[in-house]
Amino acid sequence: MKEARAMKKNILISPYGGLLLLALMLALMPLAVSNDFHYDLLTKICLTATVAVGLNLLVGYAGQVSLGHAAFYGAGAYASAILTSQYNLSPMVALLSAAAGVGVMAWLVGRPILHLKGHYLSMATLGLGVIAAIVLNNEEQLTGGPDGVGLPPLSLFGHELSVFGEYQFAGLTFTGVELWYLLAAAVLVIAVLLALNIIDSPLGRALRALHGSEIAAQVAGVDTAKYKLRVFVISAVYASVAGSLYGHYSGFITPTVASFEHSIELITIVVLGGMASTFGVIIGAAILVLIPQFLTDFQELEMVVFGAILMAVMIFLPRGLLPSVLQRLQRGAQ
Amino acid sequence: MSALLSVTNLSKEFGGVHAIEDLSFEVQRGHVHSIIGPNGAGKTTLFNLVTGLYQPSDGTVTLGGRDITGRAPHKLCEMGMARTFQNLQICMNMSALENVMLGRHRHLGSGALAAMLKLPGLRKADRACREQCRELMHFVGCGDYQDHAASAMPYGALKRLEIARALAAEPDILLLDEPAAGLNATETDALRSVIQKIAGKGITVVLVEHDMKLVMNVSDHLLVISYGRKLAEGTPEQIREHPEVIAAYLGGGARERQAREVPA
Numbered sequence: 001m002k003e004a005r006a007m008k009k010n011i012l013i014s015p016y017g018g019l020l021l022l023a024l025m026l027a028l029m030p031l032a033v034s035n036d037f038h039y040d041l042l043t044k045i046c047l048t049a050t051v052a053v054g055l056n057l058l059v060g061y062a063g064q065v066s067l068g069h070a071a072f073y074g075a076g077a078y079a080s081a082i083l084t085s086q087y088n089l090s091p092m093v094a095l096l097s098a099a100a101g102v103g104v105m106a107w108l109v110g111r112p113i114l115h116l117k118g119h120y121l122s123m124a125t126l127g128l129g130v131i132a133a134i135v136l137n138n139e140e141q142l143t144g145g146p147d148g149v150g151l152p153p154l155s156l157f158g159h160e161l162s163v164f165g166e167y168q169f170a171g172l173t174f175t176g177v178e179l180w181y182l183l184a185a186a187v188l189v190i191a192v193l194l195a196l197n198i199i200d201s202p203l204g205r206a207l208r209a210l211h212g213s214e215i216a217a218q219v220a221g222v223d224t225a226k227y228k229l230r231v232f233v234i235s236a237v238y239a240s241v242a243g244s245l246y247g248h249y250s251g252f253i254t255p256t257v258a259s260f261e262h263s264i265e266l267i268t269i270v271v272l273g274g275m276a277s278t279f280g281v282i283i284g285a286a287i288l289v290l291i292p293q294f295l296t297d298f299q300e301l302e303m304v305v306f307g308a309i310l311m312a313v314m315i316f317l318p319r320g321l322l323p324s325v326l327q328r329l330q331r332g333a334q
Numbered sequence: 335m336s337a338l339l340s341v342t343n344l345s346k347e348f349g350g351v352h353a354i355e356d357l358s359f360e361v362q363r364g365h366v367h368s369i370i371g372p373n374g375a376g377k378t379t380l381f382n383l384v385t386g387l388y389q390p391s392d393g394t395v396t397l398g399g400r401d402i403t404g405r406a407p408h409k410l411c412e413m414g415m416a417r418t419f420q421n422l423q424i425c426m427n428m429s430a431l432e433n434v435m436l437g438r439h440r441h442l443g444s445g446a447l448a449a450m451l452k453l454p455g456l457r458k459a460d461r462a463c464r465e466q467c468r469e470l471m472h473f474v475g476c477g478d479y480q481d482h483a484a485s486a487m488p489y490g491a492l493k494r495l496e497i498a499r500a501l502a503a504e505p506d507i508l509l510l511d512e513p514a515a516g517l518n519a520t521e522t523d524a525l526r527s528v529i530q531k532i533a534g535k536g537i538t539v540v541l542v543e544h545d546m547k548l549v550m551n552v553s554d555h556l557l558v559i560s561y562g563r564k565l566a567e568g569t570p571e572q573i574r575e576h577p578e579v580i581a582a583y584l585g586g587g588a589r590e591r592q593a594r595e596v597p598a
Binding site: 220 | 385387406407408410411412416417419423424425426427428432433435436437438439440442443445446448449450451452456460463499500503
């Protein structure tokens, strides 16, 4: 009896309790919002958060900084665009092929650069991001160059999902934006579940050990090079899937999806929300998607505000928003 | 008895400085084999060479008859070698128990897909691992800290935690680098019984330590090194009487003084 109660408490305070809370909040969100614009923001938050959850595995948990992650996001989006419009693959097949392709790409580029440490690794990933942006801008025949490229609407099991459509389910009418939100929310929940599973496994312990003490990991039998490469590939696949979905959602993409600015935005989300805090980075993603909405009148200030936020967080909340707040609450409770 | 670990003509140079020079010795299976010597004698360098953290300039190391010279640490772990560190190597971003569980890495499947989907086989193995590691923490005497963050543990407990992590790998040979450094007399005494229990399990122990009382109590065999060279080798009794060892430890003058004090 006592044990059962203890178990129950454990589930509530365990990360999986957080997942339940997240799913509940996402499911109830439609009660709080009314127009398409809000749904649009929520969908973007969910897709951005998905990338951030994957990037956090690499940066927050394994301690390997990537400053070029938008390259994988862009690669996923462009691969979906090219495979659907030029090779007539169905969007889901294209999405999965893109994810596999990006995984292989990450494995190939990761092998040489993950031997680098600290600043050197950051610089190498930065270079990767710059190269990706240049290729997308210049390979006009394939990518449409700076003008971008269009994507068809997503289709699931033969049903097209367009943001402009209206759909009937069990007597209820859903708009395309509402369904897109639900899809993005479901993708985020699955992304978080997979990430939590990884963290709470031998693989996750090996990854966190890379961050904590690489020497300890080595003598405990962890092949550090192999595990860095693995988490690099996993986080790249997360980015690719989110990129593909974003492409189909927006219907049109330009090389800015793979830009240096976007990579910086992604790393800002992880640092802001909380390194090694899966739920923290979701909050980080929400903040970074919402900030531009409050700055519509001063668009040129966007990067300045991002920079200022990053500085303030580093100075006052070095562990990131959520971990710092949780720590204060815990101290207050004691 | 057979040699489990043997080191032959091992040398390591750091830019012209000979940290280890032409050193050869053997560690017998099942022994507690201590390596002593003054500060800077090259004991930790020797450990780093044997465990693959440094590449030797010359010489060979074999484990159970197999050449392991310069092999990566994670491969040596798979071959049954575990170690601790003089200046702790603990993952402060993990809990105490997780640090020990990290030590069982070589016994757990670590496939990415199995981890992502939390397959039942992996979940079961991980639960068993958790229990074994709890027991190990009790075994080395830091069981009270199981659910603590490693960063919240006192120094003495962290030293034991490292031993628990090393034991979690179920090694054939365990290398302890100054496990008693920074411990008080009571803690050192507890450590002695832990080392004896480990040896009792049939694990070969190589011990680097400055605490002579501890070394003389637990060792079957001693190796004394000074300036990277072998000074003497033998049982604790032989080493205690060895004139060169006394000289190295107490300074050159001690030898003459001892000679004067002992009537001819």
